[in-house]
Amino acid sequence: MSKKIKRIGVMTSGGDAPGMNAAIRSVARTCAFHNIECVGIYRGYEGMIEGDFTELTARNVKGIINKGGTILKSARSKEFRTADGRKKAYATLTANGIDGLVTIGGDGTFNGALIFNKEYGFPVMGIPGTIDNDIFGTSHTLGYDTALNTVVDCIDKIRDTASSHNRLFFVEVMGRDAGHIALNVGIGAGAEEILIPEEDLGLDRLLESLRRSKKSGKSSSIVVVAEGDKIGKTVFELKDYVEENMTEYEVRVSVLGHMQRGGPPSCFDRVLASRMGVKAVESLMEGQSNFMVGLVSDKIELTPLENAVKGKSEINKELIRVSDIMTT
């Protein structure tokens, strides 16, 4: 029988994502519901080492469900990657009576939790929070849906100016090594081409496709480029390349950058965060550890953290075909 959990620490780590605050609120309120104490750990593993903590109650997490970013701040800790750093973190947690941990973040965060559990047997539960949606074991990570809506909104605006000037725009979107954001916003915003790391379109096919779209009467075009795309050129080099090879196009580049990570979470992300927080706390209470909570066929399920880290979240191939048909 595992020991009864009395005091849970919650932290956010890695790149922030909309919905993280909603998840913190959910963890704190689920703890309060079950008469468990909840401690917020500032700046991820960095704050865990230093003991930068704050008590979280049902009441002091009010008014954050609609806020982007993370009230607990986020960091990527170098010290926690060392055995010495993790030893300090363990000492700080135990000195503060914390006996379970909910980590909200991406695969770097989960890798840290896994190794910490392996070394100290500390109960850990992960909640996937990243706009990239690049985590195995969940159809949606926290922040992904919000980022999709933010990016579609930006591209709609770029479309207005692109069509007014008959221009071609390369729009670079985030996603690290994954094309989930690019593929979905590309379809949602009606892009002419979508360049993602999972599919190497090749420069020739890109030119061919742009020529076809010009011929078919389109005066402006949007090409969505995932930041991890492997076509071999940056968006700026792509602009030069297309301008050299297709003098009929006036080309502009827009790199959307970190604005994609900000803003109030969508309703979807708020509900998902609330569900994930409940499951994470109640799973720790049941004595479960080393799992990530995720959305699978609209149910909140547990996936071993190890699989979440090692597995690959595949893009939906059907979307590539849909996009091809839509650009006819």
Ligand code: F6P
């Ligand atoms: O993982 C989230 C993410 O926003 C990626 O899409 C992007 O590649 C990276 O973080 C940017 O990281 P930083 O905050 O260090 O600039």
